[in-house]
Amino acid sequence: MNQQTVERGALGVLSLYEGFFSGGARVLHSTVVAGLHAQGRQRHAVLSIHDEVRRESTLQRMVDDRRFRELRAAGVRITSLGRSTERDHDPERFTEAELTTAARQVAAAQVVLSLKEQPLRLLDQPGMPQRPVVACLHRSDPEHQGTGLAHLLTAAHSGRLAAVVCCATSTRDAYQAAGVPAHLLRVVPNGVDLTRFRPVTGPRRLALRGAYGLPADATVVTYAARYDAMKSPELFVAAARHLLGRDARAHVVMCGAGMTTENPLLRGDLEEAFGDRPDLLARVHPLGVRHDMERILAASDVVALTSTFGEAAPLCLIEGAMCGAVPVTTPVGDGARIIDGIGLVTTFDPAQIADAWAEAAARREELGRALVAARPRFSHVRMLSAYASVVERARRGAGLTVAAV
Incomplete structure (x- = not known):
């Protein structure tokens, strides 16, 4: 599908990525973004803080990543601030040019999704447009996420955080214990494309x-x-x-x-x-x-x-x-x-x-x-439906309750 097939008046959603690199969370979130964009009722875009990241002894470039290519093929617009872990950047500070780019992308959206909590530091910068935020969490150890937890709690206490999607009950429980208000937490179990992942003869x-x-x-x-x-x-x-x-x-x-x-x-x-x-x-x-x-x-x-x-x-x-x-x-x-x-x-x-x-x-x-x-x-079909509901409710400003699993 290309961008022209998205419905007119579709809900604009921006996902914040730390970067495109190997990992289950990025696979999952990219499946969600591509799937919701393809349905036509939401218009998705991605802003990546890094365009190359060295992790696990491997330099991983955004343009080489399978998720990047699949999102582009689905008509999802992708922008990067151009950072590289090969250069010395203060992760908590951004240049004027980076902030201008980020503010433009955030202003164009009606809801912002954050892939994990670390990208929320970008939204804490002065002058950043205020949009309802949905944090999408995929681990159960908030104490190991650097300053990410502090930014997540700041967003929650300021009222900017509309919901937190947890991929597991263990995630929900860990972040509730870490101080995230229970009414923001929503469990959406992971799913996969069953047409791709299936047994063979x-x-x-x-x-x-x-x-x-x-x-x-x-x-x-x-x-x-x-x-x-x-x-x-x-x-x-x-x-x-x-x-x-x-x-x-x-x-x-x-x-x-x-x-x-x-x-x-x-x-x-x-x-x-x-x-x-x-x-x-x-x-x-x-x-x-x-x-x-x-x-x-x-x-x-x-x-x-x-x-x-x-x-x-x-x-x-x-x-x-x-x-x-x-x-x-x-x-x-x-x-x-x-x-x-x-x-x-x-x-x-x-x-x-x-x-x-x-x-x-x-x-x-x-x-x-x-x-x-x-x-x-x-099946990822149920997962997409649940994510769509969370995003739409975030836009309407409705409160969320913890989902039964």
Whole structure:
């Protein structure tokens, strides 16, 4: 769809991004923006503070990002302040030119969405037009978000904050405990495009495995995460060492920013775990940032999450499950609730994590029926409807109550 198909008089909505880089929150929010824009009743635009960001040992440029390209293809206007983490910027201060650009974009909107709380610092600058703000939160650790929480509370206490969309009950509970008024908090569970994330036929699955260099009879565990302390990649690697050491048919796939041997931190993890067994490394596949996750997950038996804090509603678990991979998670955020009946919850012990992966792979056919039955509750259609309602109510200035989950 292009911009001309948006209805005349459509509600103007501006999303603030810290930048375009790899991560589930940006995938989710971009799906929301593109989906609501395509419906025609809202006219969406995006303002990104950075146009390139170095994260997880990788310089990620806005114009190279899949979300950027998809939003542009959907007719969503994208503007950037042009910042780069390669240059020295005070994150709390903006130049006159940056403020002029931002003010123009905010003034053109009727509602502002903030992807996480950090971009709210831009709205706190002098002279910024006042618009109702909806903060969209995707973690459960407000204490680890730098000055973001302070800006969120400022927006709440000033009356500028119209609503807070929480992707999980754990997010809602954490931010309510941190001081965000309960009446602003609304839980909207994550969803995915079921036409993209779906199981494939047996022959197609075998063909995908061949394309990725994975044996037809392998037990394949896929880890889809950026290299970040929250994700505990060293725990995943330690668990992989247990699995590969006892199952000669097992392979592990690592996808996400920093999940390459060019990352010295990941190299260190692999050397520590496999230093005495370099032969096992042939069955470790660090693939980095991928744009074909639906195919990798469809070729997998298990999708794994080993995070130790901060998670809310991990998108990788939903995407993997919808592709037929059994989700296995540590007990973080809403992970256990999300995979109830379709996956396994494990401890933070590497050996026990490896045991859970092996059990999940062995039960894949049994759990596959439950995965298929669960598909409707993970559709992004419901999610889009809920976001649309929050945005429209923010514009009308109606109060919000906490949604039942």
